[in-house]
Amino acid sequence: MHPANDNAIVLKSEIRNIIYILLGILSAGFGLKGFLLTNHFIDGGVTGISMLLTHIFGIPLSLLIVLINLPFVVLGYRYVGHLFAIKSALAIVGLSLCLVFVSYPDVTTDKMLTAIFGGVFIGLGIGLAMRGGSVLDGTEVAAVLVSKNYPLLKVSDVILLLNIIIFCTAALFLGVDVALYSILTYFSASKMIDFLLHGIEQYTGVTVVSTHSEEIRLAITEKLGRGVTIYQGKRGFGKRGEKTGEIDIIFTVVTRLEIPALRREVKLIDPHAFLIQQSIDDTDGGMVKRRSLH
Structure with a gap:
């Protein structure tokens, strides 16, 4: 610049x-x-x-x-x-x-x-x-x-x-x-x-851990119109000697009113998906505002 x-x-x-x-x-x-x-x-x-x-x-x-x-x-x-x-x-x-x-x-x-x-x-x-x-x-x-x-x-x-x-x-x-x-x-x-x-709209950060991360990503971006960030993690849960592989972790930011729709879409794809919600005071930049899907 x-x-x-x-x-x-x-x-x-x-x-x-x-x-x-x-x-x-x-x-x-x-x-x-x-x-x-x-x-x-x-x-x-x-x-x-x-x-x-x-x-x-x-x-x-x-x-x-x-x-x-x-x-x-x-x-x-x-x-x-x-x-x-x-x-x-x-x-x-x-x-x-x-x-x-x-x-x-x-x-x-x-x-x-x-x-x-x-x-x-x-x-x-x-x-x-x-x-x-x-x-x-x-x-x-x-x-x-x-x-x-x-x-x-x-x-x-x-x-x-x-x-x-x-x-x-x-x-x-x-x-x-x-x-x-x-x-x-x-x-x-x-x-x-x-x-x-x-602000009026209190945002919520949602982290989704699932083996069906690509399908969930598409559902969030295409059906809900929200941006996502994907970062790699490693499964830490398993029995002794059991192999734990890498997994894509999805993070997105939604309003409180959109949480039920997000949870529904995730559970339809993977009923065993692990979701974490956290309050976010403010946001700046990125695709925070919901984009039109029409």
């Missing part, structure tokens, strides 16, 4: 990332100012810590978001990369400025609607920023680094422990009702982030 084409692709990608980050800032700002702040609810993570301190001490949220996230941006610079750190720093400062200068309407005073939709818009903002290669909340960076230093703790465990502390503190200073609604806000935001990062 020519350098000019490479530069054009990179430029196009970065413009798309900037748009994602800008939309993420506006969405997160709307969730905070349009829903949570007026009802004294908080979110989880670093944003939740900032909001909690704002409610307790009256320190401006726009200032706390920058100050508390700053150490995590520095850690991101050291362990993730300078581009990630620069994008994240600009995104966090952008969110801070958005909270100061952008006016949002107070959408509702209903506590349930505030908790749910405040979380939705915050999650949408964080997810879009992550799509653009940055973060609006340094929790993920902190969790990854802690899990690296303490292998027994998973990233999800660190985030869970942090949020338990945050919401228990919120119950102490803001009241149990506010803490419970804030947990609902965090749950809504988390689900929205998952939705954005993992």
Whole structure:
């Protein structure tokens, strides 16, 4: 590929990332100012810590978001990369400025609607920023680094422990009702982030081990319209002294709705075929989208 084409692709990608980050800032700002702040609810993570301190001490949220996230941006610079750190720093400062200068309407005073939709818009903002290669909340960076230093703790465990502390503190200073609604806000935001990062169609990787691999390959490619990858393996199951030969192993990626059809086609060809399914968060390239068979 020519350098000019490479530069054009990179430029196009970065413009798309900037748009994602800008939309993420506006969405997160709307969730905070349009829903949570007026009802004294908080979110989880670093944003939740900032909001909690704002409610307790009256320190401006726009200032706390920058100050508390700053150490995590520095850690991101050291362990993730300078581009990630620069994008994240600009995104966090952008969110801070958005909270100061952008006016949002107070959408509702209903506590349930505030908790749910405040979380939705915050999650949408964080997810879009992550799509653009940055973060609006340094929790993920902190969790990854802690899990690296303490292998027994998973990233999800660190985030869970942090949020338990945050919401228990919120119950102490803001009241149990506010803490419970804030947990609902965090749950809504988390689900929205998952939705954005993992997509509507959750793909499943399927590995098929069968002596009828060629027939199965044709069924998947011609009947289901899916691409396959074939790699060689060696049968490991057998009695002592029994010869175990090489075998072709098929791997394909399908949506959850296509799994029954795939299993049916495989079992029609080989009732004894061995199938393994695994969840796939995201895909890129290859023949992932189902091609037309007409």
